Amino acid sequence: MTASQQVVLPDSLEGKTVLVAGSAGFVPSHLSEHYLNLGAKVIGLDNFITGSESNVEALAGYKNYEFHKCDVTKGLPNLDGVKIDYIYSLASPASPIDFQVIPEEIMSVNSIGTWNLLQLAKEKGARFLEASTSEVYGDPEIHPQKEDYWGNVNPIGLRSCYDESKRFAEALTMTYHRTHKVDTRIIRIFNTYGPRMRPNDGRVIPNFINQALKGEDITIYGDGSQTRSFCFVSDLVAAMHRVMFSNDPTPFNIGNPDEYSIKETAELIVKLLDSSSKLTFLELPKDDPKRRRPDLTKIQSVSDYEPKVSFEDGMRQTAEYFKSLF
Ligand SMILES: NC(=O)c1ccc[n+]([C@@H]2O[C@H](COP(=O)([O-])OP(=O)(O)OC[C@H]3O[C@@H](n4cnc5c(N)ncnc54)[C@H](O)[C@@H]3O)[C@@H](O)[C@H]2O)c1
Numbered sequence: 001m002t003a004s005q006q007v008v009l010p011d012s013l014e015g016k017t018v019l020v021a022g023s024a025g026f027v028p029s030h031l032s033e034h035y036l037n038l039g040a041k042v043i044g045l046d047n048f049i050t051g052s053e054s055n056v057e058a059l060a061g062y063k064n065y066e067f068h069k070c071d072v073t074k075g076l077p078n079l080d081g082v083k084i085d086y087i088y089s090l091a092s093p094a095s096p097i098d099f100q101v102i103p104e105e106i107m108s109v110n111s112i113g114t115w116n117l118l119q120l121a122k123e124k125g126a127r128f129l130e131a132s133t134s135e136v137y138g139d140p141e142i143h144p145q146k147e148d149y150w151g152n153v154n155p156i157g158l159r160s161c162y163d164e165s166k167r168f169a170e171a172l173t174m175t176y177h178r179t180h181k182v183d184t185r186i187i188r189i190f191n192t193y194g195p196r197m198r199p200n201d202g203r204v205i206p207n208f209i210n211q212a213l214k215g216e217d218i219t220i221y222g223d224g225s226q227t228r229s230f231c232f233v234s235d236l237v238a239a240m241h242r243v244m245f246s247n248d249p250t251p252f253n254i255g256n257p258d259e260y261s262i263k264e265t266a267e268l269i270v271k272l273l274d275s276s277s278k279l280t281f282l283e284l285p286k287d288d289p290k291r292r293r294p295d296l297t298k299i300q301s302v303s304d305y306e307p308k309v310s311f312e313d314g315m316r317q318t319a320e321y322f323k324s325l326f
Pocket of ligand 1: 025026045048049050051052070071073093109134188190191193
Protein backbone atom coordinates (compact mmCIF):
# COMPACT_ATOMS: atom_id res chain seq x y z
CA MET A 1 0.00 0.00 0.00
CA THR A 2 1.44 3.42 -0.89
CA ALA A 3 0.71 6.59 1.04
CA SER A 4 -1.07 8.15 -1.94
CA GLN A 5 -3.44 5.16 -2.22
CA GLN A 6 -4.38 5.13 1.44
CA VAL A 7 -7.99 6.14 2.11
CA VAL A 8 -8.18 8.92 4.68
CA LEU A 9 -11.59 9.06 6.30
CA PRO A 10 -12.92 12.38 7.60
CA ASP A 11 -13.74 12.53 11.34
CA SER A 12 -16.78 14.66 10.66
CA LEU A 13 -18.73 15.84 7.64
CA GLU A 14 -20.29 18.87 9.28
CA GLY A 15 -20.88 21.56 6.67
CA LYS A 16 -20.90 19.00 3.83
CA THR A 17 -23.93 17.92 1.80
CA VAL A 18 -24.49 14.38 0.54
CA LEU A 19 -27.22 13.65 -2.01
CA VAL A 20 -28.53 10.09 -1.88
CA ALA A 21 -30.66 9.02 -4.85
CA GLY A 22 -32.92 6.15 -3.73
CA SER A 23 -32.85 7.26 -0.09
CA ALA A 24 -36.10 5.42 0.81
CA GLY A 25 -34.58 2.07 -0.13
CA PHE A 26 -32.90 -0.60 1.94
CA VAL A 27 -29.14 0.13 1.44
CA PRO A 28 -29.60 3.85 0.69
CA SER A 29 -31.57 4.52 3.90
CA HIS A 30 -28.73 3.01 5.98
CA LEU A 31 -26.19 5.03 3.99
CA SER A 32 -28.22 8.22 4.53
CA GLU A 33 -28.27 7.53 8.27
CA HIS A 34 -24.50 6.97 8.29
CA TYR A 35 -23.90 10.44 6.82
CA LEU A 36 -26.45 12.09 9.10
CA ASN A 37 -24.58 10.57 12.05
CA LEU A 38 -21.34 12.05 10.68
CA GLY A 39 -22.94 15.50 10.79
CA ALA A 40 -23.57 15.96 7.06
CA LYS A 41 -26.71 17.37 5.55
CA VAL A 42 -28.39 14.64 3.50
CA ILE A 43 -30.71 15.32 0.57
CA GLY A 44 -32.71 12.17 -0.21
CA LEU A 45 -34.50 11.57 -3.52
CA ASP A 46 -36.91 8.70 -4.18
CA ASN A 47 -40.09 7.88 -6.11
CA PHE A 48 -40.99 4.91 -3.78
CA ILE A 49 -41.12 2.38 -6.62
CA THR A 50 -39.43 -0.15 -4.32
CA GLY A 51 -38.60 2.07 -1.34
CA SER A 52 -40.73 2.61 1.71
CA GLU A 53 -42.19 5.65 3.42
CA SER A 54 -41.29 4.13 6.81
CA ASN A 55 -37.58 4.30 5.87
CA VAL A 56 -37.96 8.01 5.16
CA GLU A 57 -39.86 8.50 8.42
CA ALA A 58 -36.93 6.91 10.28
CA LEU A 59 -34.60 9.51 8.71
CA ALA A 60 -36.95 12.45 9.11
CA GLY A 61 -36.07 12.55 12.82
CA TYR A 62 -32.68 14.02 11.86
CA LYS A 63 -32.81 17.80 11.49
CA ASN A 64 -30.26 17.69 8.62
CA TYR A 65 -32.37 15.40 6.45
CA GLU A 66 -34.27 16.83 3.50
CA PHE A 67 -36.41 14.58 1.32
CA HIS A 68 -37.76 15.20 -2.17
CA LYS A 69 -40.21 12.78 -3.75
CA CYS A 70 -39.02 12.59 -7.33
CA ASP A 71 -38.40 10.20 -10.20
CA VAL A 72 -34.77 10.83 -11.15
CA THR A 73 -35.47 9.76 -14.75
CA LYS A 74 -37.94 12.63 -15.15
CA GLY A 75 -35.71 15.40 -13.81
CA LEU A 76 -34.27 16.45 -10.46
CA PRO A 77 -35.72 18.91 -7.94
CA ASN A 78 -34.60 22.51 -8.15
CA LEU A 79 -31.26 22.59 -6.34
CA ASP A 80 -30.16 26.03 -7.59
CA GLY A 81 -27.82 27.67 -5.10
CA VAL A 82 -27.49 24.46 -3.06
CA LYS A 83 -23.89 23.30 -2.55
CA ILE A 84 -23.57 19.50 -2.98
CA ASP A 85 -20.30 17.76 -2.14
CA TYR A 86 -21.06 14.07 -2.68
CA ILE A 87 -23.65 12.27 -4.81
CA TYR A 88 -24.56 8.61 -4.36
CA SER A 89 -26.38 7.10 -7.34
CA LEU A 90 -28.28 4.26 -5.64
CA ALA A 91 -31.75 4.61 -7.16
CA SER A 92 -32.46 1.26 -8.77
CA PRO A 93 -34.69 -1.69 -7.97
CA ALA A 94 -32.37 -4.63 -7.28
CA SER A 95 -34.40 -7.75 -6.65
CA PRO A 96 -34.92 -10.58 -9.18
CA ILE A 97 -38.70 -10.20 -8.74
CA ASP A 98 -38.35 -6.60 -9.95
CA PHE A 99 -36.50 -7.81 -13.06
CA GLN A 100 -39.73 -9.52 -14.20
CA VAL A 101 -42.23 -6.84 -13.16
CA ILE A 102 -40.54 -3.46 -13.82
CA PRO A 103 -37.70 -4.11 -16.31
CA GLU A 104 -38.16 -0.85 -18.25
CA GLU A 105 -38.11 1.23 -15.05
CA ILE A 106 -34.84 -0.51 -14.11
CA MET A 107 -33.26 0.20 -17.49
CA SER A 108 -34.45 3.77 -17.45
CA VAL A 109 -33.17 4.62 -13.95
CA ASN A 110 -29.75 3.09 -14.60
CA SER A 111 -29.40 5.03 -17.86
CA ILE A 112 -31.39 8.29 -17.84
CA GLY A 113 -31.43 8.51 -14.02
CA THR A 114 -27.67 8.02 -13.76
CA TRP A 115 -27.19 10.51 -16.61
CA ASN A 116 -29.20 13.19 -14.77
CA LEU A 117 -27.23 12.60 -11.56
CA LEU A 118 -23.87 12.73 -13.38
CA GLN A 119 -24.90 15.99 -14.99
CA LEU A 120 -25.78 17.36 -11.53
CA ALA A 121 -22.35 16.24 -10.26
CA LYS A 122 -20.72 18.08 -13.15
CA GLU A 123 -22.70 21.28 -12.48
CA LYS A 124 -22.05 21.18 -8.72
CA GLY A 125 -18.42 19.99 -8.85
CA ALA A 126 -19.52 17.11 -6.60
CA ARG A 127 -17.85 13.72 -6.25
CA PHE A 128 -20.14 11.03 -7.71
CA LEU A 129 -20.43 7.36 -6.78
CA GLU A 130 -22.33 4.83 -8.91
CA ALA A 131 -23.69 1.75 -7.14
CA SER A 132 -23.12 -1.03 -9.62
CA THR A 133 -23.45 -4.70 -8.85
CA SER A 134 -21.76 -8.09 -8.92
CA GLU A 135 -24.40 -8.89 -11.58
CA VAL A 136 -22.09 -7.19 -14.10
CA TYR A 137 -20.04 -10.43 -13.88
CA GLY A 138 -23.13 -12.42 -14.98
CA ASP A 139 -22.57 -16.15 -14.50
CA PRO A 140 -18.83 -15.83 -13.92
CA GLU A 141 -16.26 -18.23 -15.35
CA ILE A 142 -13.62 -16.92 -12.94
CA HIS A 143 -13.78 -17.38 -9.22
CA PRO A 144 -13.63 -15.37 -6.99
CA GLN A 145 -14.40 -12.33 -9.15
CA LYS A 146 -11.75 -9.61 -9.42
CA GLU A 147 -12.56 -6.16 -10.76
CA ASP A 148 -10.58 -6.71 -13.99
CA TYR A 149 -12.84 -9.64 -15.02
CA TRP A 150 -15.25 -8.42 -17.74
CA GLY A 151 -18.00 -10.89 -17.00
CA ASN A 152 -20.17 -13.50 -18.70
CA VAL A 153 -23.53 -11.81 -19.18
CA ASN A 154 -26.45 -12.96 -21.32
CA PRO A 155 -27.49 -9.69 -23.01
CA ILE A 156 -31.02 -10.88 -23.79
CA GLY A 157 -31.77 -13.02 -20.73
CA LEU A 158 -34.30 -12.43 -17.94
CA ARG A 159 -31.72 -10.63 -15.78
CA SER A 160 -30.33 -8.52 -18.62
CA CYS A 161 -32.52 -5.47 -17.85
CA TYR A 162 -30.52 -5.13 -14.63
CA ASP A 163 -27.10 -6.52 -15.60
CA GLU A 164 -26.79 -4.62 -18.85
CA SER A 165 -28.21 -1.35 -17.54
CA LYS A 166 -25.71 -1.43 -14.66
CA ARG A 167 -22.93 -2.10 -17.17
CA PHE A 168 -24.20 0.93 -19.10
CA ALA A 169 -24.22 2.99 -15.87
CA GLU A 170 -20.57 2.06 -15.29
CA ALA A 171 -19.67 3.03 -18.88
CA LEU A 172 -21.50 6.34 -18.53
CA THR A 173 -19.78 7.09 -15.23
CA MET A 174 -16.33 6.49 -16.77
CA THR A 175 -17.35 8.63 -19.77
CA TYR A 176 -18.22 11.55 -17.50
CA HIS A 177 -14.95 11.00 -15.69
CA ARG A 178 -12.89 11.02 -18.91
CA THR A 179 -14.83 13.57 -20.95
CA HIS A 180 -16.17 15.99 -18.35
CA LYS A 181 -13.51 15.44 -15.66
CA VAL A 182 -16.16 14.58 -13.05
CA ASP A 183 -14.61 13.03 -9.92
CA THR A 184 -16.27 9.61 -9.99
CA ARG A 185 -16.22 6.29 -8.13
CA ILE A 186 -17.84 2.92 -8.93
CA ILE A 187 -18.71 0.12 -6.54
CA ARG A 188 -19.83 -3.41 -7.41
CA ILE A 189 -22.03 -4.54 -4.55
CA PHE A 190 -22.32 -8.26 -3.79
CA ASN A 191 -25.40 -9.71 -2.01
CA THR A 192 -26.28 -7.58 0.98
CA TYR A 193 -28.93 -8.14 3.63
CA GLY A 194 -30.22 -6.60 6.83
CA PRO A 195 -33.12 -4.73 8.44
CA ARG A 196 -35.31 -2.61 6.10
CA MET A 197 -35.24 -5.14 3.25
CA ARG A 198 -38.67 -5.81 1.81
CA PRO A 199 -39.89 -9.10 3.31
CA ASN A 200 -41.32 -10.24 -0.05
CA ASP A 201 -38.68 -8.96 -2.43
CA GLY A 202 -37.68 -12.41 -3.61
CA ARG A 203 -34.04 -12.32 -2.52
CA VAL A 204 -32.61 -15.33 -0.72
CA ILE A 205 -32.24 -14.00 2.82
CA PRO A 206 -35.67 -12.35 3.25
CA ASN A 207 -37.29 -15.39 1.61
CA PHE A 208 -35.57 -17.91 3.87
CA ILE A 209 -35.94 -15.92 7.10
CA ASN A 210 -39.64 -15.23 6.54
CA GLN A 211 -40.35 -18.83 5.59
CA ALA A 212 -38.41 -20.02 8.66
CA LEU A 213 -40.22 -17.58 10.98
CA LYS A 214 -43.61 -18.78 9.68
CA GLY A 215 -42.60 -22.47 9.76
CA GLU A 216 -43.26 -22.71 6.00
CA ASP A 217 -41.22 -24.84 3.59
CA ILE A 218 -37.95 -23.16 2.59
CA THR A 219 -37.91 -22.95 -1.21
CA ILE A 220 -34.55 -23.65 -2.79
CA TYR A 221 -34.09 -23.22 -6.53
CA GLY A 222 -32.01 -26.02 -8.03
CA ASP A 223 -30.18 -28.44 -5.74
CA GLY A 224 -28.89 -25.62 -3.51
CA SER A 225 -25.24 -26.20 -4.40
CA GLN A 226 -24.92 -22.73 -5.98
CA THR A 227 -23.02 -20.37 -3.68
CA ARG A 228 -23.46 -16.80 -2.52
CA SER A 229 -21.61 -14.54 -0.12
CA PHE A 230 -23.74 -12.33 2.11
CA CYS A 231 -22.71 -8.95 3.50
CA PHE A 232 -24.50 -7.30 6.43
CA VAL A 233 -25.64 -3.81 5.53
CA SER A 234 -23.50 -1.92 8.10
CA ASP A 235 -20.38 -3.58 6.66
CA LEU A 236 -21.48 -2.55 3.18
CA VAL A 237 -21.97 1.07 4.24
CA ALA A 238 -18.47 1.09 5.79
CA ALA A 239 -17.06 -0.12 2.45
CA MET A 240 -19.05 2.45 0.42
CA HIS A 241 -17.74 5.25 2.61
CA ARG A 242 -14.16 4.05 2.08
CA VAL A 243 -14.54 3.95 -1.70
CA MET A 244 -16.05 7.44 -1.74
CA PHE A 245 -12.92 8.68 0.08
CA SER A 246 -10.49 6.69 -2.08
CA ASN A 247 -8.85 8.33 -5.09
CA ASP A 248 -9.49 5.62 -7.69
CA PRO A 249 -12.28 6.04 -10.30
CA THR A 250 -12.17 2.40 -11.44
CA PRO A 251 -14.58 -0.16 -9.91
CA PHE A 252 -14.23 -1.64 -6.44
CA ASN A 253 -15.86 -4.92 -5.39
CA ILE A 254 -17.52 -4.59 -2.03
CA GLY A 255 -19.18 -7.26 0.10
CA ASN A 256 -18.26 -10.10 2.37
CA PRO A 257 -16.10 -12.94 0.97
CA ASP A 258 -17.49 -15.73 3.22
CA GLU A 259 -19.11 -18.17 0.82
CA TYR A 260 -22.09 -20.40 1.61
CA SER A 261 -24.05 -22.78 -0.57
CA ILE A 262 -27.74 -21.90 -0.76
CA LYS A 263 -28.64 -25.20 0.93
CA GLU A 264 -26.18 -24.52 3.75
CA THR A 265 -27.64 -20.99 4.12
CA ALA A 266 -31.15 -22.41 4.49
CA GLU A 267 -29.99 -24.98 7.04
CA LEU A 268 -28.15 -22.33 9.07
CA ILE A 269 -31.21 -20.07 9.14
CA VAL A 270 -33.53 -22.93 10.20
CA LYS A 271 -31.13 -23.83 13.01
CA LEU A 272 -30.53 -20.25 14.12
CA LEU A 273 -34.26 -19.46 14.31
CA ASP A 274 -35.08 -22.84 15.81
CA SER A 275 -37.63 -23.31 13.04
CA SER A 276 -39.66 -26.38 12.07
CA SER A 277 -39.40 -25.54 8.33
CA LYS A 278 -38.34 -28.22 5.86
CA LEU A 279 -36.32 -27.61 2.69
CA THR A 280 -38.07 -28.00 -0.66
CA PHE A 281 -36.36 -27.90 -4.06
CA LEU A 282 -37.77 -26.16 -7.17
CA GLU A 283 -36.45 -25.77 -10.72
CA LEU A 284 -33.47 -23.42 -11.08
CA PRO A 285 -34.38 -20.23 -13.02
CA LYS A 286 -32.40 -19.46 -16.22
CA ASP A 287 -29.15 -17.50 -15.87
CA ASP A 288 -28.98 -18.02 -12.09
CA PRO A 289 -25.26 -17.60 -11.30
CA LYS A 290 -23.60 -20.74 -9.87
CA ARG A 291 -20.97 -19.06 -7.74
CA ARG A 292 -20.54 -15.56 -6.38
CA ARG A 293 -17.77 -14.35 -4.11
CA PRO A 294 -16.02 -11.00 -4.17
CA ASP A 295 -12.27 -10.76 -4.32
CA LEU A 296 -11.69 -7.85 -1.93
CA THR A 297 -7.93 -7.46 -2.53
CA LYS A 298 -8.40 -4.08 -4.17
CA ILE A 299 -10.41 -2.30 -1.47
CA GLN A 300 -8.28 -3.92 1.22
CA SER A 301 -5.10 -2.67 -0.46
CA VAL A 302 -6.21 0.96 -0.09
CA SER A 303 -8.20 0.87 3.14
CA ASP A 304 -8.75 -0.92 6.43
CA TYR A 305 -12.03 -2.45 5.17
CA GLU A 306 -12.90 -5.73 6.89
CA PRO A 307 -16.45 -7.09 7.30
CA LYS A 308 -17.23 -7.20 11.03
CA VAL A 309 -20.73 -8.66 11.42
CA SER A 310 -20.90 -12.47 11.58
CA PHE A 311 -23.49 -14.43 9.59
CA GLU A 312 -25.25 -15.47 12.83
CA ASP A 313 -25.37 -11.94 14.26
CA GLY A 314 -26.51 -10.42 10.96
CA MET A 315 -29.23 -13.04 10.49
CA ARG A 316 -30.50 -12.51 14.05
CA GLN A 317 -30.74 -8.72 13.57
CA THR A 318 -32.53 -9.22 10.25
CA ALA A 319 -34.94 -11.77 11.72
CA GLU A 320 -35.75 -9.35 14.59
CA TYR A 321 -36.65 -6.73 12.00
CA PHE A 322 -38.93 -9.07 10.05
CA LYS A 323 -40.60 -10.22 13.29
CA SER A 324 -41.36 -6.57 14.13
CA LEU A 325 -43.37 -6.34 10.87
CA PHE A 326 -45.71 -9.24 11.74
N1 LIG B 1 -28.98 -5.01 -1.88
C1 LIG B 1 -28.09 -5.64 -2.62
O1 LIG B 1 -27.71 -6.80 -2.33
C2 LIG B 1 -27.49 -4.94 -3.82
C3 LIG B 1 -26.56 -5.66 -4.59
C4 LIG B 1 -26.01 -5.04 -5.70
C5 LIG B 1 -26.31 -3.73 -6.01
N2 LIG B 1 -27.21 -3.06 -5.25
C6 LIG B 1 -27.52 -1.66 -5.66
O2 LIG B 1 -27.66 -0.83 -4.51
C7 LIG B 1 -28.70 0.13 -4.72
C8 LIG B 1 -29.74 -0.01 -3.61
O3 LIG B 1 -30.27 -1.33 -3.62
P1 LIG B 1 -31.32 -1.83 -2.53
O4 LIG B 1 -31.15 -3.29 -2.39
O5 LIG B 1 -31.25 -0.99 -1.33
O6 LIG B 1 -32.69 -1.61 -3.32
P2 LIG B 1 -34.01 -0.79 -2.92
O7 LIG B 1 -35.01 -1.12 -3.98
O8 LIG B 1 -34.38 -1.05 -1.50
O9 LIG B 1 -33.54 0.73 -3.05
C9 LIG B 1 -33.56 1.44 -4.28
C10 LIG B 1 -34.35 2.72 -4.09
O10 LIG B 1 -34.34 3.45 -5.33
C11 LIG B 1 -35.64 4.01 -5.53
N3 LIG B 1 -35.81 4.26 -6.97
C12 LIG B 1 -35.86 3.35 -7.97
N4 LIG B 1 -36.07 3.98 -9.15
C13 LIG B 1 -36.15 5.30 -8.88
C14 LIG B 1 -36.36 6.46 -9.69
N5 LIG B 1 -36.54 6.38 -11.02
N6 LIG B 1 -36.36 7.68 -9.08
C15 LIG B 1 -36.18 7.78 -7.74
N7 LIG B 1 -36.00 6.71 -6.92
C16 LIG B 1 -35.98 5.49 -7.49
C17 LIG B 1 -36.58 2.94 -5.00
O11 LIG B 1 -37.87 3.44 -4.70
C18 LIG B 1 -35.83 2.47 -3.75
O12 LIG B 1 -36.18 3.23 -2.62
C19 LIG B 1 -29.28 -0.16 -6.11
O13 LIG B 1 -28.64 0.67 -7.05
C20 LIG B 1 -28.88 -1.60 -6.36
O14 LIG B 1 -28.78 -1.90 -7.72
C21 LIG B 1 -27.81 -3.64 -4.16
